[in-house]
Structures are given as C-alpha cells and as structure tokens.
Amino acid sequence: MCYTLGLAERLSMSDSVWQIRRPSSGIPRAAAPNLRGMSRVELGEWLTRELGAPRFRADQVFGWLHLHRVDSFEAMTNLSKRERAALGERASLDRLQVDTVQRARDGTRKLRLRTTDGHAIESVLIPNDERGLTQCISSQVGCALDCRFCATASLGFTRNLDTWEIVEQVTRARELLASEALSEGAEWTPRITNVVYMGMGEPLHNFNQVRRSIEILTDDVGDAIAGRRITVSTSGLVPAIERFAREGLGLEVGLAVSLNATTDPVRDQVMPINQRWSIATLLAAVREVPTSRRRRVTFEYVLLRDVNDTDGDARRLVSLLREFRCHVNVIPFNPHPHAPYQRPSDRRIQDFVAILREAGVQCWLRTPRGDDIQAACGQLAADA
Ligand code: SAH
Secondary structure (H helix, E strand, O other): OOOOOOHHHOOOOOOOOOOOOOOOOOOOOOOOOEHHHHHHHHHHHHHHHOOOOOOOOHHHHHHHHHHOOOOOOOOOOOOHHHHHHHHHHHHOOOEEEEEEEEEEEOOEEEEEEOOOOOOEEEEEEEEOOOOOEEEEEEEEEEEEOOOOOHHHHHHHHHEEEHHHHHHHHHHHHHHHHHHHHHHOOOOOOEEEEEEEEEEOOOOHHHHHHHHHHHHHHHOOOOOOOOOHEEEEEOOOOHHHHHHHHHHHHOOOEEEEEOOOOOHHHHHHOOHHHHHOOHHHHHHHHHHHHOOOOOEEEEEEEOOOOOOOOOOOHHHHHHHHHHOOOEEEEEEEEEOOOOOOOOOOOOHHHHHHHHHHHHOOOEEEEEOOHHHOOOOOOOOOOOOO
16 A cells, blocks of 8 residues: 655654754635635635635625725625625635734834634834835744744644734735825835745745645735745745645745754754755755756855854855756854844854855855844744
C-alpha cells in the first residue's frame, strides 16, 4: 500500500532533536463560510452551488468585497433581492476588528487587529514615498518555531490564520488609508504597493491559506497587487519550500529565506529549526525553486553582536551564496525584552556589509522602521 505522509505528520515525527510546536487551538469554523476568504474561482463555484447564480456573479461579489470594500450583502446592489437575502442566510462577512493604530516617529504604523475568537495579531504599514506603502502582514497567531531572537516566538503558537484573516489585514489597512485621506482632504489615497509576509508567524507553515490569500490579493477583479511586489519569507521549512517550488509559486511571488547564520552550530542555536534541516539542506531546497528571470531570491541575515557578525561570517556568507542570483537583506538585530542578543556597533555593521559588497553580493542594509513602537522586524508580539 502506498502511503504518503502529510506535512503536519512529517513535521511531528519523533525522531528528531527539535520539534515544531503544535497549535493550542484551531481556526474557528463558523456556521457559514466567510466569502472574504474565497478565491474568485471558489466563489463562483460556491455561488452556483448554493444560489444557482450565473458565473458572472462571482466577479461582481468579488469586486464588491475586494475593490469597493462593502460591509454588507445589502450594499451589493447589482444582485437581486432574493440573492442578497440568500447570501445573508448562508454566508458570512465576518471582519477583524481594529484594536489600536500606533504611529512611529518615522511614519510607520502598527495595526493591532482582533480575531473573532479574541486573539490579537499585528500588521505594519511602512511608507515608501508619499503615494505608496509596504504592508507587513501576519500569517499565524504566534509562531510554531522558536527563533531565539524573535519576539513573536515568545508568544507560543496559538493557530493558523484563516485566508480571510490574512486578506482582511490589507482590507483594513486600505480602509484606514482611505478614511485618513478623506479627513485630510488629500487629493489621493496612498496605495499599498507591496506586501511582505514577514509579520507574526511562519507563512509556509500555513501554506494553503497563504497561497489562497496571494491568489485573492493579486486578482485584478479586486484591488490587485502585482505578484512581483509580494514576498513570502520563511525561516527554512524545507518540505514547504519544496512544495513552493513544485507548485511554481516562485514564478508568482518572491521568496525570502531567513538564513541568519553561516555555520550549523550557530544556526542550530539561534534558529532551532536548523537542527532538523541544516544549512546545506535548506540551500539545496532553495536552489530548486524556479523563479522568473527578473526575480532574485532574497536571503535575510539578522546581525547579532558577537554571534554571527564577524568578518569570517561575512566571507562564509559570500561563499554559501555564490551560486545564487540573490539579494542579501542585512537586518541589524532589533532589541526587545524577550531576546538575550544585542545589535552590533554601526562600524561592525558597515564592515560586514562592505565585505559582501566587495565580493559582488547585492546587499541592502535595513534601517529599523517603527522601532519606537515595537513595529520593526522581529518585534511583533501583540503586546504580550
Ligand atoms: N517566519 C518568517 C517571517 C517572519 S520574521 C521568517 O522567519 O522569515 C521576518 C524577518 O525578521 C526574518 O528574516 C527574521 O529573521 C527577522 N527577525 C526576527 N526577529 C528579529 C529581530 N529581533 N531583529 C531583526 N530581525 C528579526
């Protein structure tokens, strides 16, 4: 008999040193499906099955939700009264509630959103210029991994976010931008031009919902964001990177890999997931991800003082990544109360980056954004 282990089963096999955390709860299953979390194709199938509606209804309902951002079925005025009533009985338009919006000195904003079952998640809006922003979104409540430098890890792992809860972070942010523009009498509403799955959680550990959320966010019947402006960041969940490769997702969106060390003993310590999938195994999986010709894979490297920041590390990083067409995102550690690490000195950071650049590695140095409100990389802990 042929039996293939599912991802969850393979991840929780007992033969390894390190174990991925199990969720403490499941995605709440509402009596009626939330239409905000259906792709347009799924919406079409559902509308045909439940209401006997013609196919073009899917485009209309999808546009109401994702372009016009309506809050009720009554507002979908090109649907018949009968259809609107039937939707009211059989579907839901549940929302995340916006708890707080904090603004940092540099204009970065952190939204704390509340799920219907009472959990807090965070999402960050980072201005690029006066017309455009990058949004950093969460994929889980807490995280199943335990990267030692990351504040989210201190929360433990509650559950995956449902597709609609991922998409809703963007919808809520767009509403906020629209209402601000209106109250300021601005000539235009700034747009969310880029989305990065770098908030709370490990997006590839919530593969199905993340994939469906990408399908919704990039659909041009909605307020489409181009796939090339979307990046999914992973701590190195190798079976999921293999699936990402198999399903050709690398041709649609960008992949970022949090490498964060150049030797297995150091990576084992700062990212225990490395005890399961070593640096060599991880890089072998990344090598197999087909990407479009214009696209490079990104490697993130959090610089931790006296842990992974020596000249030797910089040189090893160059040789590890030599074969990749890639960018390196150097992120000086953002301090928070849950981690025992420190940021290297400015001099050390500059010297590290200089070695990469001299060796011809394309490299960005990330200045912290929103760190005065704990909104920078690795600081999201929903005020735990
Ligand atoms: N789980 C995913 C996405 C969330 S973390 C991942 O691991 O990639 C997003 C990025 O922030 C990762 O590159 C991570 O290494 C980095 N990061 C985490 N904590 C940090 C901290 N305290 N300071 C700076 N960067 C941090």
